[in-house]
Amino acid sequence: MKGIQRHLCKRCGSTKQEAYSNRACLAETNTNIVLFLKEGVGIRSISRILKISTTTVLKRIISISRQTRQPPVLLGREYEVDELITYIGSKKYRVCLTYAIDRKTKDVVSFSVGRRTKKTLGMVVNTLLLSEAKEIRTDRLSLYLGLIPKEIHHV
Template sequence: MSKNSTWCSRVSDDVNCPKCNEKKVVKNGRTKNYKQQYYCKMCCHRFIESYTNQAYKLNTNKKIIQLTKEGLGIRSTARILNISTTTLLKRIVSIASSITKPIISKGKTYEVDELCTYIRHKKNYIWLVYALEKNSKKVVSFNVGKRTNKTLNRVLETLKLSDAKKIFTDRLKNYRYLIEEKLHSVKRFGTNHIERKNLTLRTHLKRLNRRTICFSKSLVVFTAVLKIYFWT
């Protein structure tokens, strides 16, 4: 219904807007299924009192983010939220598209690591490459793709652009060609403390990518899930 359509101007006594919790709610006609629709004059939110379609509930997206971060798979998340897997996949992709990359501050030290995994079947190998800022342990950049230098380089380029002070990697040969010698170090974990942090992340990532890949079968969804996991 368009904003200009006429609506009954009687302000409801007992309905609060679920979005802004204001009382300036007016009736706004009926839905296709003859449910009373309401309109909030404060925040322009349209809603009905009880949703049959669970996906339209306001906090559904919040719950999707929460469950995804816990490492739950697509099917279990859909089951818990009582929505279809198709809707869930669409939602995950749309949530992820609104997440912006973190701004990388200059002159920091990073750790770059790659995880090998597969999509669809076991012969279809891909890499998940990610960069951790050493102090904050935050993932500042990641990329998913074929096991080529190009996939590695996407992540390395963003680090170079932010004037990385030092980049730590494992002994994978590819890095030697991609990173300047004075920036590069293969001596990985200085202390046990950092090693421990990395382990937690890697364990979690492995579980995450195993589960999502089983069900999503696509790079788009996998990338979206990672975006939610890292940056929300």
């Protein structure tokens, strides 16, 4: 022990301490991680700024991502679909994040994470097709040609 005073609850038997030396226990840690990620701050920088380990930051990101749910998709809208390619750990582990944005509101309405295949792209495109999309805009990636009907597909 480091000589930190702990208090025992007489009802449930759990122990608590008044001040934690571990910064990862703070209530605002997850909120700060999300804010930094939105600003494009890297994992090591987040770790240094929040004074917690990179392993803890990565575990928290995974935990936060599992709680993320797909937003509602409105019927008959215009969408843009694109991919973001990144790496996890090393260049061997390439990951594709495919997402769809409502052109009017600029909200992300669907996303999928996986390899850059028809299956990963199809998960996002099928969501849009089920919402009776008026128009779906993409880049020139050939995988989209077999997924989106020609009459609503625009490059």
